Amino acid sequence: MASLSVLGLGYVGVVHAVGFALLGHRVVGYDVNPSIVERLRAGRPHIYEPGLEEALGRALSSGRLSFAESAEEAVAATDATFIAVGTPPAPDGSADLRYVEAAARAVGRGIRAKGRWHLVVVKSTVPPGTTEGLVARAVAEEAGGVKFSVASNPEFLREGSALEDFFKPDRIVIGAGDERAASFLLDVYKAVDAPKLVMKPREAELVKYASNVFLALKISFANEVGLLAKRLGVDTYRVFEAVGLDKRIGRHYFGAGLGFGGSCFPKDTLAFIRFGESLGLEMAISKAVLRVNEYMPRYAVQLLEERLGGLRGRHVGVLGLAFKPNTDDVRESRGVEVARLLLERGARVYVHDPMAMEKARAVLGDSVTYVEDPQALLDQVEGVIIATAWPQYEGLDYRGKVVVDGRYVKKAREAKIYEGVAWA
Ligand SMILES: NC(=O)c1ccc[n+]([C@@H]2O[C@H](COP(=O)([O-])OP(=O)(O)OC[C@H]3O[C@@H](n4cnc5c(N)ncnc54)[C@H](O)[C@@H]3O)[C@@H](O)[C@H]2O)c1
Numbered sequence: 001m002a003s004l005s006v007l008g009l010g011y012v013g014v015v016h017a018v019g020f021a022l023l024g025h026r027v028v029g030y031d032v033n034p035s036i037v038e039r040l041r042a043g044r045p046h047i048y049e050p051g052l053e054e055a056l057g058r059a060l061s062s063g064r065l066s067f068a069e070s071a072e073e074a075v076a077a078t079d080a081t082f083i084a085v086g087t088p089p090a091p092d093g094s095a096d097l098r099y100v101e102a103a104a105r106a107v108g109r110g111i112r113a114k115g116r117w118h119l120v121v122v123k124s125t126v127p128p129g130t131t132e133g134l135v136a137r138a139v140a141e142e143a144g145g146v147k148f149s150v151a152s153n154p155e156f157l158r159e160g161s162a163l164e165d166f167f168k169p170d171r172i173v174i175g176a177g178d179e180r181a182a183s184f185l186l187d188v189y190k191a192v193d194a195p196k197l198v199m200k201p202r203e204a205e206l207v208k209y210a211s212n213v214f215l216a217l218k219i220s221f222a223n224e225v226g227l228l229a230k231r232l233g234v235d236t237y238r239v240f241e242a243v244g245l246d247k248r249i250g251r252h253y254f255g256a257g258l259g260f261g262g263s264c265f266p267k268d269t270l271a272f273i274r275f276g277e278s279l280g281l282e283m284a285i286s287k288a289v290l291r292v293n294e295y296m297p298r299y300a301v302q303l304l305e306e307r308l309g310g311l312r313g314r315h316v317g318v319l320g321l322a323f324k325p326n327t328d329d330v331r332e333s334r335g336v337e338v339a340r341l342l343l344e345r346g347a348r349v350y351v352h353d354p355m356a357m358e359k360a361r362a363v364l365g366d367s368v369t370y371v372e373d374p375q376a377l378l379d380q381v382e383g384v385i386i387a388t389a390w391p392q393y394e395g396l397d398y399r400g401k402v403v404v405d406g407r408y409v410k411k412a413r414e415a416k417i418y419e420g421v422a423w424a
């Protein structure tokens with residue numbers, strides 16, 4: 001069994017720290033945010049992810065998962081370190097690599113203290129060339145001549161099913177800087193039954209962007225067809241049910257509606273565009289993916305405005321603030337975006353989410369009214385936009401309300417005054 005450290009205990013890091021421990025490895029986690037570490041030590045995750053609290057409990061009681069007071073301490077106590085820190089957009093939209101660089105420097109200092117070979121694995125989503133470039137350089141500058149290997153091991157888990165995706169991934173991509181890195185990582189993932197592809201680090205880094213941008217492309221394409229379908233008065237979901245049965249196309253990620261949110265698709269598509277542009281490429285397809293996506297929330301608000309005959313001073317609702325069901329994550333959420341657009345047009349906005357209210361409050365503040373019960377929200381508004389496909393919204397009584405359904409909620413379609421976004 002391997003001895004691993006994980007730097008950065010956000011959505012990806014905490015799932016890996018817990019997951020690796022449950023695979024039988026010894027894991028030391030570290031996050032620069034001490035309150036995250038404190039909560040994890042107490043068995044109370046700082047994020048909501050199905051099954052995580054229970055899995056964390058098992059990992060802690062196995063005695064194989066612990067947390068360090070510093071990154072250097074975590075590194076020095078282990079054989080390999082996974083860097084799982086954020087790579088948010090810089091002001092120009094490119095991937096901001098400052099957290100990755102800071103973590104890599106800390107790894108270098110840990111390696112120097114340890115004085116033996118170490119493997120540095122980049123789990124964060126980074127532009128091709130980062131692992132062998134910026135990361136290897138930053139580690140080397142601090143490691144005092146101690147030998148190390150690098151690898152890129154991009155992550156494909158989805159929030160809301162992160163643990164399941166960790167244990168049952170479609171594939172594991174290992175971008176190994178050398179043989180030793182490859183065999184170490186193959187060993188780490190030995191117990192996971194999935195195709196394992198070993199390649200160069202920059203190939204692995206490109207696999208991650210190509211995967212995310214392609215999925216985002218499918219959604220934007222579905223939305224483009226959906227806008228057309230709506231003009232024709234046909235159901236775009238029925239169209240894609242048939243389109244998707246072609247095995248070459250596949251049926252996934254054709255859900256038309258408000259478009260994609262979350263911490264990955266929007267930022268990774270933009271970072272991919274900026275990366276390509278930095279090499280002199282046009283990146284026309286990826287730009288179109290974002291253009292369609294940015295239009296969809298505006299279109300939903302426009303539909304509501306038309307149906308209500310104006311928005312100024314009108315009481316309207318947003319159902320769903322999480323960027324998708326089964327998470328409390330509101331990063332780049334379409335629900336939050338729709339609430340902002342409604343406020344801009346002078347509406348009185350009521351919002352609901354079963355899980356993300358607290359996180360939404362941190363971004364929307366007191367500009368909107370938070371309602372704990374979605375049916376009570378419907379009682380207070382004339383119209384509503386459904387922004388997240390929470391199963392709870394299937395059971396509501398929408399009668400008499402203008403419903404702009406951005407997520408294809410069946411029950412909403414039975415409402416008297418109804419508009420789907422991008423479908424009939
Ligand atoms: N969220 C996802 O579903 C997902 C899936 C695949 C890949 N990714 C990628 O994985 C990376 C992490 O994403 P996330 O959603 O887990 O981010 P996150 O923002 O939830 O977590 C990042 C964590 O890193 C910590 N951190 C920052 N600098 C640090 C340092 N120097 N040392 C230790 N900890 C540090 C932060 O405090 C934070 O808790 C990103 O590159 C993202 O694109 C995310």
Ligand SMILES: O=c1ccn([C@@H]2O[C@H](COP(=O)(O)OP(=O)(O)O[C@H]3O[C@H](CO)[C@@H](O)[C@H](O)[C@H]3O)[C@@H](O)[C@H]2O)c(=O)[nH]1
Nearest residue numbers: 155156157158159219253254255259260261262264323324
């Ligand atoms: O048919 C669809 C499918 C998804 N979405 C939206 O797309 C966004 C992203 O959804 P999803 O892919 O389920 O969630 P993420 O957790 O963001 O996962 C994506 O981003 C991660 C971070 O890079 C990757 O690891 C995953 O493989 C990739 O699916 C959400 O707003 C969804 O509502 C649609 O609009 N239509």
